[in-house]
Amino acid sequence: MRIDDSLHMLEVKAWGDGFLGLAALRGDDGSVALFDAGLPGSLPSLRACLDEAGLPFDAVDRVFVTHHDFDHIGGLPELLAAAAPRKVLVLAHAEEVPYIQGERPPVKTEPAVRARMQANLPEGQVLGPARPLENPPRIPVGTVLADGQRLDFAGGITAIHVPGHTPGHLCYYLHRSRVLVAGDALRAADGRLEPPAPEHSADVRLARASLAKLADLDLAAVVCYHGGCATGDLRARIRALAAR
Numbered sequence: 001m002r003i004d005d006s007l008h009m010l011e012v013k014a015w016g017d018g019f020l021g022l023a024a025l026r027g028d029d030g031s032v033a034l035f036d037a038g039l040p041g042s043l044p045s046l047r048a049c050l051d052e053a054g055l056p057f058d059a060v061d062r063v064f065v066t067h068h069d070f071d072h073i074g075g076l077p078e079l080l081a082a083a084a085p086r087k088v089l090v091l092a093h094a095e096e097v098p099y100i101q102g103e104r105p106p107v108k109t110e111p112a113v114r115a116r117m118q119a120n121l122p123e124g125q126v127l128g129p130a131r132p133l134e135n136p137p138r139i140p141v142g143t144v145l146a147d148g149q150r151l152d153f154a155g156g157i158t159a160i161h162v163p164g165h166t167p168g169h170l171c172y173y174l175h176r177s178r179v180l181v182a183g184d185a186l187r188a189a190d191g192r193l194e195p196p197a198p199e200h201s202a203d204v205r206l207a208r209a210s211l212a213k214l215a216d217l218d219l220a221a222v223v224c225y226h227g228g229c230a231t232g233d234l235r236a237r238i239r240a241l242a243a244r
């Protein structure tokens with residue numbers, strides 16, 4: 001799905017008929033930035049989506065990671081291998097680095113985190129099994145990002161630390177497009193923004209409170225990894241979700 005001249009939302013194949021809303025942004029020099037990398041085994045679908053969008057795979061030179069969940073970084077090793085010997089830069093928040101580099105097991109496998117996730121579920125709902133990667137990837141992070149850091153790419157990208165889903169979850173604001181790449185900080189359903197899901201959030205209260213950091217953005221659209229693109233009165237919707 002084309003959002004504007006430089007920004008596409010790729011619908012990369014996920015489970016069943018589902019897709020992951022993976023943003024792809026063309027820089028002024030023709031290079032392409034991806035936001036997350038899909039599940040393990042996603043590469044053929046990712047390549048097909050890039051082709052369809054007219055974005056050459058060989059132009060992909062950086063991946064902005066929102067967080068370390070396996071459906072976001074699981075596709076990274078195959079992507080980096082397919083690009084070799086060309087280097088692809090991986091960027092992420094400092095608090096995600098040890099998980100992405102395989103120095104710590106995924107945060108949602110930690111017993112204390114799982115207990116909190118279970119406690120935040122509606123009564124009667126049981127947390128699904130921990131699904132750590134069988135072989136957690138070890139991906140070197142080349143650029144460590146901080147909250148509020150602005151990068152000079154395609155008119156400017158600001159990293160916004162929105163913790164809760166995971167400790168170092170980043171959203172990315174694309175200044176020229178006025179689009180927020182939300183990762184899993186928000187979900188979308190039929191074009192409408194939905195709050196973070198307790199069964200998937202390491203700390204759902206924090207995830208909700210963190211939405212206040214997004215409430216003043218000037219937004220044309222929000223790209224959610226789960227559910228795709230949301231439009232409409234996004235600022236009012238985000239404010240309402242943050243106030244809950």
Ligand SMILES: [Zn+2]
Nearest residue numbers: 067069165184
């Ligand atoms: Zn996630």
